[in-house]
Amino acid sequence: MDYESDLNLKATELRLGLPGRDEPENQWPPILKNNKRVSAESSESSTTKSNSIVSNAETCHRDSAPPAKVKVVGWPPIRSYRKNNISQKKLDAEAGGMYVKVSLDGAPYLRKIDLKVCKSYQNLLKALEDLFKLAIGEYSEKEGYKESDYAPTYQDKDGDWMLVGDVPWDMFTSSCKKLRIMKRSEARGLGCF
Amino acid sequence: MDSDSRRTKGTVVHSAESTRSSPFPDEVLERVLSILESRKDRSSVSLVCRDWYNAERWSRTHVFIGNCYAVSPGMVARRFPRIRSVTLKGKPRFSDFSLVPDDWGADIHCWLVVFALKYPFLEELRLKRMSVSDESLEFLSLNFLNFKALSLVSCDGFSTNGLAAIATHCKNLTELDIHENDVDDKSGSWLSCFPENFTTLEVLNFANLSNDVNFDALQRLVSRCKSLKVLKINKGISLEQLLELLVCAPQLMELGTGSFSQELMAGQNGELGSAFNNCKSLHTLSGLWDATAAYLPALFPACANLTFLNLSYATLQSGEFSKLLAHCPLLRRLWVMDTVEDKGLESIGANCPLLEELRVFPADPFDEDIHGVTEAGFVAVSYGCRRLHYVLFFCRQMTNAAVATIVQNCPDFTHFRLCIMNPGQPDYLTNEPMDEAFGSVVKTCTKLQRLSVSGLLSDLTFEYIGKYAKNLETLSVAFAGSSDWGMQCVLGGCPKLRKLEIRDCPFGNAALLSGLEKYESMRSLWMSSCKVTMNGCRHLARKMPRLNVEVMKDDLRDDSHAYKVYVYRSLAGPRTDAPPSVLTL
Secondary structure, three states: OHHHHHHOHHHHOOOOOOOOOOOOOOOOOHHHHHHHHHHHHHHHHHHHHHHHHHHHHHHHHHHHOOOOOOOOOOOOOOOHHHHHHHHHHHHHHHHHOOEEEEEEOOOOOOEEEEHHHHOOHHHHHHHHHHHHOOOOOOOEOOOEOOOOOEEEEEEOOOOOEEEOOOOOHHHHHHHOOEEEEEEHHHOOOOOOO | OOHHHHHOHHHOOOOHHHHOOOOOOHHHHHHHHOOOOOHHHHHHHHOOOHHHHHHHHHHOOEEEEOOOOOOOHHHHHHHOOOOOEEEEEOOOHHHHHOOOOOOOOOEOHHHHHHHHHHOOOOOEEEEEOOEOOHHHHHHHHHHOOOOOEEEEEOOEEEEHHHHHHHHHHOOOOOEEEEEOOEEEOOOEHHHHHOOOOOOOOOEEEOOOOOOOEOHHHHHHHHHHOOOOOEEEOOOOOOHHHHHHHHHHOOOOOEEEOOEOOOOOOOOHHHHHHHHHHHOOOOOEEEOOEOOOOOOHHHHHHHHOOOOEEEOOOOOOOHHHHHHHHOOOOOOOEEEEEHHHHHHHHHHHHHHOOOOOEEEEEOOOOOOOOOOOOOHHHHHHHHHHOOOOOEEEEEEOOOOHHHHHHHHHHOOOOOEEEEEEOOOOOOOOOOOOOOHHHHHHHHHHOOOOOEEEOOOOOOHHHHHHHHHHOOOOOEEEEEOOOOOHHHHHHHHHOOOOOOEEEEEOOOOEHHHHHHOOOOHHHOOEEEEEOOEOEHHHHHHHHHHOOOEEEEEEOOOOOOOOEOOEEEEEEOOOOOOOOOOOOEEEO
16 A cells, blocks of 8 residues: 555645645646646746735744644644544544545645445546536546546556546546546546547 | 521521611521522622521532632532532643643542531532542442432543442432543443342433443343433444333433444334334434444434434434434534535535534544535525524634624524634635634624634734623633734623633733733633743732642743643632642742
């Protein structure tokens, strides 16, 4: 289960800046590098804004704000009893289910979805549509998800990004490590237009 | 004011003051005052005059002590000679979140020793955040022959051996309520200690305990205790066993199920449904650990009269949750996990118009990427549940606009506890601080008694609180504020403030000392990881001798920094049982 190293924490790091900027380049298939200029522009303009937000935050916090990812004692304020119950449950649930993280381009936060509960591509796509309130449409072998602005992709065991739907369901669930709903324009080269 | 003088009043020369007093004989006054239950009323009554003070103290049967160190057991016993029921609270609330050392104190034993002498007819003891040893529980069970009700919430220090002593010796027990404690669960055999001829139990809650109890013993107990109204069992008890219990006790009013996910045999699902159908008095349901969608329909017959549904340990998804809610139109209190997501919250708004209290707990509190519920769900609830007055809401994103809408829809909030889980997070749409959100809460909700704030907050939030929150009694603050001014605003406003708890805020000595005049009218102040120094605390302690100023030191930090400060008013003086890590200044 080596995919931990591919989690690319930077992509999921919480920041005060606008979402969608600074997509990491090395993670995506090379074809995405065509968009580099576009994303560089947008990231420049968003940088200035996020810098000023950070400085506002600093005025508010001085030195009492903890670094974003350090686990703070007693936070969030959940009673020890409940915390202990949750951690056990989490272990149990995740042992039984097949949870994968799902990210949506442009949304700052990830969600989790249980592939075991989905049982089929149809259910998975419906669940994704409900989760993120968007339309993905149907998959066609030749044309991918041409009816939608979005294309669901997944990262497999080898670290490659593939279009969801291109392999049989069972093969998919056994190899899918992460899901990412990409903008269709960026999903070129993954087997669709 | 000692007890003897009151009884021989007829033969003692009256002082001028008492001849001016009430024309009623003392016994009549006492009888009238004994009707009073509210402790605020009793407190007011006792201040009228000496006669009323006396009549009140003789007629009082229940005493509530919100801070066990504010007064000594002897003082309580001297003032109130006829107590049958005691409620005691010990450690500061932040001990729930591991911010207080284990050996901090709040031991019940010294109280029990005095009670055994002065209140041998004590019937009820309700403890929250106290340290309770097995020896104390055994002492309790042997020294109070008429003991009836024991409730332990968020306590620690005892094991199931102590519970065994209670079960063995308390012949008149009606209530055993073990709730969210740090118990050393050695075995489930304590339950078998109830004698076979014991029938008086009305309340039994052992959901806290994980070891299996002897099911036959439990079933026999439930069968013979015909007055049993509340039964909350633990996870180890299966659905099949629950069915057997329900058949024995259809009179139950509150039920906490065990695990709700075991495979039932053919026909048993139907039996379970009809067992629930027979529980006509059921108004509260909890437990439901590992509840799976397949078995929830068995609950539907019981849902029609439910007023309190506690699903906070059941990881339900929105689909099954919505189906369940459709059967619960009379719900007033609802606790859920955020696994139900916004869709689940929408169905709350759609199905529960009478809802007064909502608590949404996070299933994944330590995973920053996971968003259970958002502001959209909260807003949806507020449109459907206009009577909402108590909310506890954990989320990872919120906006000022959403909160403004929520309080506009529900202006009657008395308790507003919002926890945006990432410390210092701004409005995620505008990137502004969340000042206006809490501003709208305090401006609109004039009845607000309790407030917990979170997110990125400047001093402006506290200006609003100080200016508008005239009924605020409890305020919890974390990772907020810009300067001493924030805390000064709160201490300078909020006339009814009783409890102020603060962590990780940039408030220092100036802020601490601005409350000099105020702390005696409050129960307590907690400040941890702020900017207060030892000198500031010493100054406070010197100026205000009737306050106990306790500092918990942190070895890693500089000696002049006061890492954790706990300030509380006390008639009993500095405590003598503080551990070495707690300095009393």
